[in-house]
Amino acid sequence: MSNVLITGITSCESRGVEALARAIAEQLTSEGGNRVTVLTQTPALDEEALASTTARCVADPFVVSRSWQQMRPQESPAELIARSEQLLAETDLVIATGGDLHTSDYGVSTPYLRALTAAQQRDIPTAVIGQSVGPFGDPADAEAWLTVADRCDLLTVRESVSHRYLVGKLGLPEHRVQLSSDPAFLLPTATDERTSAVLRPLGLTPEDPYICLAPSQGITRFSALGEMQHAAALTRLATALVRTRKMPVLLVPHCHDSRPHNDDRILAARIAEAAGMPQVMALPGALTASDYKGVLARAELVISERLHAAIGALSGGVPAIAIGHSHKFNGVLAETYGDTVDVDDIHADVRAFAQDNTVIDRIVHDTDATVLRTTLQQRLPLITDRARSDFAQINRLLAG
Template structure:
């Protein structure tokens, strides 16, 4: 029997559909390696029943504040017992794929970045690859954050960067980036949508509107709560316009409880239905059948654009404009969201919807080829 190849996928979860899609994209890309055994760390959004359905081993780790006992757990004389119960320590992991999407920069706690840097260094010393899957980075303004990121850049086997702005943020830490830092697009583009029983049957053309609570969260913007009413008004105005044009409006919850609250607030101000689908590939299938989309969720927009569905993205970070530019849709990225700006963009999209769909299908093919090249590069490192 061949030795198992234990791969931990970090930064993913089951509640946020984008994070779930990145988990599935990792598993899809690894299917060429027959001995891969999935490893996941327990967490509130990675509950045991769902981990078990994927056959995942449980990663043993312990971090509380500045205390990190994870590297010491492997020194305990109980590894055989742990393994019998489906648990592995860090030292037993052969490869880490870090797929957080956007979790490294000054807007997040410094300790998280520093803990990851220490882990990357440990893997490098053990001769095991630690790979950052395509994601956004930065900014890094403080010297401690730059120092931690330098350790990551110098010791990670590969760092796939999703956009040029993130690349510049990495260059602020290391001016001459090594060849292990590679610019490449989002890697969920090629995932095949799969409808299931959760997908509602809609009689007639519909538009998918995908809100995002982060846009009105104090965590991301100091004045975001002040923008909440305007955000709801903008989405409601777009829904009303779409209704006038003969589209049914579907508010798609792409995340969970907090997005559900936002969906309810928008639905109270416009005629629309709320759609809640748990399976991320079924969500993609539903969005793919829409005539058009308006999305504040990064992977909600990817789900639309990658299937030829014209989409307006409302932005709260640099990653949105770069993603829309990948699909030749940069002019449909609304960075200053108001009722007027969204309606103006929507009117333009409605006027050019047919030709935009054709362009998107061509761009999706090109980006899928770049995804394939990314996986070829990754396999060169781990073989």
């Protein structure tokens, strides 16, 4: 039995982060029989969220986020160093995830290389799996990432945009990076009984069709949009979907953040109130990533500003389109659907969405969910096989 350290996890308050952590931990524990330790900013919360995986969650000693300080132990620099040394001393492999941490978008890229760098200095094998990478605005960040990437034993990205960036722009040798997919494609879905129980308070039975809309409270921070303008556009979209598609719209708050600027429950409630129609409903409750996947996997169509809500739908065989602010959105969706689907049919830039009413009209009237579903079902085995391949290679590393 090997000890695996997972880094790149911020907090399972984001159900997208939970989806990543849970999918990876379950592959390593249930399938691989390994001991898993997850480095996180919210260890007690994440220990509970990942309890079924038997993963141990500890406060990340390499990265200490000021915005989550109240949710982790207070430690001196010396205590952090001592704990990081102890963790590495008992580690056989460090796996980095995070989805899209390694970009200039959020300003935290280089700090999340520390665990990998420390492991490589001690000749502990390292892997980066299912990541989107770049673009880097600061050459120093790009150089720091390349230094780590050059020593990784396994490096995979989840879409071709990142692959082209690493090879074509940053000059990483093509044999050093593999095209894979997001590990969250392997996240288990909640049982039918559990999903029905979640939907029942909203008056929905298993036979009732509906559309899901997953809004992002935090997206305006990265897109220079005003919150009121953004919420108004989402409200127009939700009401137009009800009127045109003749089915309810469920608002899916995929991120339950303790920080209001990133808590989707606030925005979902705001949209439901502004819509003023009973068919626009915010999904209530402290739901898990698997719970949300169960709801998303029953939808007729999912429109999402949270990438992992879209992945929850896609991995359940349900067509999803994204409203995004960076290349990761169109990259992952384009990779999932393949070349036969026009990227403009599955992705809208959030700035255009909020400022141009024709974008909403196109989403509501022109999205052909049946065609997207058929294409997705043909592509999905390839996408999930890529994710499973990462873990087959990890098992070979550990057996090595």
